[in-house]
Amino acid sequence: METQHTKPNYIAVFIALVILTAAEVTVTYLPVPRLPILIPLSITKAVLVVLFYMHLKYDRRLFSGLFLIGVFGALAVIISFTLLFGPPLLDTVK
Amino acid sequence: MSDITAPQEIEPTALGVDNRKLAVWIFIASEVMFFTGLIVTYIVMRGRSTTGPYPEEVLSVPLVAINTFILLSSSFTMVTALSAIQRGDARGMRRWLIATAVLGLLFLSGQAIEFTTLFRDGASLSSNMFGATFFTLTGFHGMHVFVGVLWIGFVLARAFRGGVTPDNHLAVELVGLYWHFVDIVWIIIFTVVYLLRM
Numbered sequence: 001m002e003t004q005h006t007k008p009n010y011i012a013v014f015i016a017l018v019i020l021t022a023a024e025v026t027v028t029y030l031p032v033p034r035l036p037i038l039i040p041l042s043i044t045k046a047v048l049v050v051l052f053y054m055h056l057k058y059d060r061r062l063f064s065g066l067f068l069i070g071v072f073g074a075l076a077v078i079i080s081f082t083l084l085f086g087p088p089l090l091d092t093v094k
Numbered sequence: 095m096s097d098i099t100a101p102q103e104i105e106p107t108a109l110g111v112d113n114r115k116l117a118v119w120i121f122i123a124s125e126v127m128f129f130t131g132l133i134v135t136y137i138v139m140r141g142r143s144t145t146g147p148y149p150e151e152v153l154s155v156p157l158v159a160i161n162t163f164i165l166l167s168s169s170f171t172m173v174t175a176l177s178a179i180q181r182g183d184a185r186g187m188r189r190w191l192i193a194t195a196v197l198g199l200l201f202l203s204g205q206a207i208e209f210t211t212l213f214r215d216g217a218s219l220s221s222n223m224f225g226a227t228f229f230t231l232t233g234f235h236g237m238h239v240f241v242g243v244l245w246i247g248f249v250l251a252r253a254f255r256g257g258v259t260p261d262n263h264l265a266v267e268l269v270g271l272y273w274h275f276v277d278i279v280w281i282i283i284f285t286v287v288y289l290l291r292m
Binding site: 007017024025028034035045049053054060066067069070071077078085 | 109110111115116119120122123124125126127130131134135137138155159162163166167169170172173174177270271274275277278281282284285286289290
């Protein structure tokens with residue numbers, strides 16, 4: 001059943017996205033390993049958009065399930081390529 | 095308070111959701127895998143060029159960071175357009191949709207500038223493995239933005255004829271879903287292609 005919801009704070013989400021992006025760019029200027037910091041930041045941004053801008057947090061579970069099928073398929077592709085070609089990011093990322 | 099996700103004037107369906115919205119979500123799920131294939135191919139192949147130019151020599155983060163900000167802003171204007179029509183503000187919705195389309199075109203302009211610079215530096219689809227996979231990936235993303243701008247144009251045309259109302263605004267929600275998804279793809283591309291490269 002569809003229910004009534006308060007709207008998410010779209011401006012707060014936007015500000016969070018901008019701050020996270022700025023943090024990502026800043027990290028590239030610091031002497032720290034990039035991969036373990038940047039990937040979680042990037043995924044956080046993607047999750048913010050999908051939950052609040054695409055409303056999956058509030059919408060029918062069916063849509064979340066469909067989206068997750070795509071994400072699991074994506075994970076399968078990533079794992080397959082990693083097994084086929086070796087850890088993909090390590091050859092160029094120090 | 096209006097519901098932020100409920101489809102309007104829905105025909106009874108087996109799953110109880112609007113078929114058009116279901117179709118868009120299935121399409122998005124398939125697109126997730128499509129772009130994953132392109133992104134992973136880029137990751138695997140970019141380090142295997144036997145001749146330059148290499149990504150760390152030619153890619154420019156500052157320009158692309160601006161483009162990223164433009165696309166993030168366009169997601170905000172898109173969701174604000176949906177919010178406006180849900181409040182019954184058709185005029186506001188049209189303005190925010192126009193703003194979204196303009197931001198989309200700005201993004202494409204930025205990409206055109208980037209591609210031109212890269213071509214000048216010798217990178218192209220046929221230059222090496224980096225060029226082939228980079229332009230395939232970012233080119234397909236740019237094409238998606240372009241399709242999004244066209245889609246917004248169709249929704250706007252309908253809106254100006256009065257075809258989008260507070261009780262019937264699924265068209266705005268659907269183009270929004272697509273637009274935000276294209277934004278998500280760029281979020282991942284920006285990190286993987288531009289920030290993780292060195």
